[in-house]
Amino acid sequence: MRASMSIWAVIAAALALLPFWPGAIDSYAFSFLFFVFIYAILSQAWNLIAGFGGQISLGNHAFFGLGAYATAILWSGNYLWGSLYESHPRIYYFDPVTMAIAGLVAALAAALVGWPLLSKLRGDYFALGTLGFGEIVKVLFVNGGDFTGGAFGIVAPSSTFDTLLPHYWTGLGLTVAVIIAIGLLMRSRYGLALIAVRDDEMAASANGIDTLKVKIAAFAGSAFISGVAGSLYTYYIFHVGPDSVFDLDWMLLPLMMTVVGGTGTLMGPVVGAFVMYAVFDLARIVVPDYHPVVSGLAIILAMLFLPKGLARIGFGLPGLVRRG
């Protein structure tokens, strides 16, 4: 298994070296890949709770938004670095502490909401509950007054980067880190427990697994990863508003990408993110007036003809086999 994953390592290394290719930084492919990374991270997050955990969350966009807001609030209020900020004006950029806090805020929210939701609601009811939660969070931020900037949101103080290079490398690094972390996790005792809960909750519980704890941990983990993705996006967009970062697309698109790539597989979400974002982006360039129509069609066609995901075709690539 370790040896067979090497093809992905080669791809990652090639992507890491891509910026050194003459002209690559100014090319369109660069910002394209940055968004693929964001969606790949979000898809991994959704796959953790839904694919491996079997709990369909329709509220993951809330965690993305929480991460984005946490980053913008810490930064614009300079809550972290005090006077250091004056001497190092770029200190908040891709600051690991800020990004980790963004993830933790989302994870904390997930744990607080997940505890009642996951202990009381099963299946579709959990999905509906998370959907309601996402909408509530959005309204709370619209009504958050000066702290959240109301309906307009918050503009991060600075926009002094001329290239996307740091975004690109951070995105790539986070994507790789998330894949490795989830890969290791699913090999651990915890991962086995998560799959056991997904496949047969009663049997898992009979075998001494604390199913609620396992599910809450997966939900919080999924939220953490989504929150970090939201943080990363903030460094790109600077303006964090309720309608933009709590947009349902931040949940629906990763969900779709994961299903197209293959739910419950390690590399499926990444492949799905790449393929679907490429389809959407291509549509936007080729038929600019109709591109959302094409997106809708693409989803329907993918589901009609590839209902089990690209992963089931496999392309002979490793990491596309469903575990469990």
Place this chain on the structure above:
Amino acid sequence: MFDFPPPQIFLQLSLNGALGGAMYGVAAVGLSLIFGTMRLIFLAQGAMIILAAYFVRALFQSFGIDPFLSLVIVVPVGLAAGWLIYQGLFRKAAVEEDRNISLLIAVGLMFLAENLMTVIWGGNTAGVVTSYTASGIHILGIRTSFTRTMGFLIALAGTGLVMLFLRKTLVGKAVRAASEDITAASLMGISPHRVNAIAFAVGIALAGAAGVAVATTFPFNPFAGFIFSLKALVALALGGIGSVAGALAGGIILGLIEAYVQFFVGGSWTNAVAYGVFLAVLMFKPEGLFGRPYKKA
């Protein structure tokens, strides 16, 4: 000091809330039917309602067909469209164990419908203005508009017809049976595909009727459908998933909640309160406010 509002206000709020909430209710009835047989949260229902509203507007503007009269066109078209949507888009996915597939097809359909409407009719807010749009009715000293009252009656009639169909006809009984236990129903010779297609046909026909009500009452735009779907889900949970009369009642309760919150708390909080009630009901009374216990899906 806070002045206690005159009692007239409560009557007016209740009436507005109930009339508006009936729209959520009729959307929820459609969702309930489709969820009942397919265990699918048909997120595109709101988009179907808006699509019907545009269709009604087109009939009115191009052919001068009165919006309420267009019910006789919209409802049969909805029946046929629902049948085709099931056969073309969901039939294959319905037999898959992974229900994400159906959910995603519904999402894809929603995207497709929203954006087709944008391409055809533009993204701006539209409405239907007839000679009677501004006319009102006075009941017990409170005023309500003619079109809203008609919308309410359409919702009542649509729900009533669906209930008659489900209770009095053998095919309707088969739909209820399949909602309760699809395996046992198939052992009776009831085809799951047929039942699903019927649920879809009736659900989309109801969306058509709701479209008439929406077109005459509210300004709408291509993307207004999704929030409608969400509100219908809330209504569904309030009324108890699987109960048709409950879905309508749930919609009316939601309308009342919104009307009162909007007046006493503020318009920007209505959604949060609505979804808060939704979460509370899901957690503490998942069978709905007046529902029977429902087998957890």
Place this chain on the structure above:
Amino acid sequence: MANRLLEVSDLEVAYGDVRALWGVSIHVEAGSVVAIVGANGAGKTTLLRAISGLLPVRRGTIALGGASLAGPAPEAIARMGIAHVPEGRGLFRQMTVLENLELGAFQPKARANMRQALDKAYALFPRLKERAGQKAGSLSGGEQQMLAIARATMSDPKLLILDEPSIGLSPLVVQQMFSLIETLHRQGVTILLVEQNIHQALKIADYAFVLKTGEIAMQGTGAELIADPEIQKAYMGVLEL
């Protein structure tokens, strides 16, 4: 041989990679009562579910009067003349007794004779007439089992399949249940029966098969098997304790 209604040969059924039936062959003569007996987990319910199309057939054939049952969907098989009362009865608990019975005659052929079928069912199960307007879920366990069987007879099936009709019932009601099955038998209904109550089942069965870990271990007339010392030792000794 001449009147062989159901013929299952060399049937293999699996859940994923786990094979549950290994080359099972049984047959049911028209007008007879055939019992399948065996321990829990032997594959009895699996066999019935494969016959009525609820489980896919991996190998082998199932034929009802010459027409293949391996392949069609359950609803198509039901329309071919098989009425299956599943484990757990499969009643529509939120619907009334009458509605349950009506749905038993849902298939077009049966729909035309709904009135007569209903009269016949009420004659056989007078209790159900009294409770026609009640929700099925509110009936007692015995009444629910009666309703499930009555509903299955509404379509005048060629073959009635009963999966553990006596399960969870009090001894007195179990007696009623078996005498009811005999009554149906006398009326000419062909019955394929799975039972844990082996003694009772063999007593009323014209022919029986013993399933053991997915294979037919023994077969013979009901009387032969009751007398078989091995059967007595393996199954009935335990039950009659």
